Amino acid sequence: MKLEKIKIATPIGIAKINGDTDGIRSITFSDKNSPVTKTIPPVLQECVTQLQEYFEGKRTVFTVKLNPQGTEFQRKAWQSLQNIPFGKTLSYSEQxxxxxxxxxxxxxxxxxxxxxxxxxxxxxxxxxxDGELTGYAWGLWRKKWLLEHESGQKQERLF
Structure with a gap:
């Protein structure tokens, strides 16, 4: 059950993916231009494939096994995120x-x-x-890009 770590190129920067046979533990983004992983471990291959399909506009639902590390409340909050349909948004209040x-x-x-x-x-x-984009650990520009990618439209309001 070795934790595997890789880096892949995406349209929004280098994604760092960590996971093992229990599932994906993290997908984070870096603004640093670092080398990508040449050989993808089998345990992370499906995640890489599904992310590529997402960025190509061919995937709207993910089936990769996840293994989030957090408190019970955090995991419940994160689980609720997965029920938001592709291309839709909710407010923090609604969540x-x-x-x-x-x-x-x-x-x-x-x-x-x-x-x-x-x-x-x-x-x-x-x-x-109020419909404004708020907080995103990997930068509001990435959040804007992801929402535009999913909605097929340009976000009119950012700040």
């Missing part, structure tokens, strides 16, 4: 209501901020109640 914690908006936002499985646990689909 907190789904979790039956309507007053825990900040806790939900904090949990989303600690999400280390980008795209597959789509915290980029959470926006402010």
């Amino acid at each position: 907190s209501k789904i979790l039956h914690k309507p007053k825990a908006i900040r806790a939900v936002a904090n949990a989303n901020g600690k999400n280390l499985i980008a795209i597959l646990q789509p915290c980029h689909r959470i926006i402010g109640s």
Whole structure:
């Protein structure tokens, strides 16, 4: 059960993927231009394939096994993200209501901020109640790009 680590090129920068036979633990992005992994370990191949299909516009649902590392509340918040349909968004307030914690908006936002499985646990689909793009650990420009990619439209409002 060795943790494998790779780097792949994507349209939004270098993605670092960590995982093992228990599932994907993280997909994070770096602004540093670092070399990509030449040989993909078999345990991460399906994740790489599905991400490539996503970026090519051929995939809207992921079936890769995930193994998020966090508190019980964080994992529940992250699980709820997977129920947001491709191309749709929710507000932090709406997400907190789904979790039956309507007053825990900040806790939900904090949990989303600690999400280390980008795209597959789509915290980029959470926006402010006023429709504004808010917080994204890997940069608002990536969040904007992902939302535009999924909606097929350019985001009109950013700030």
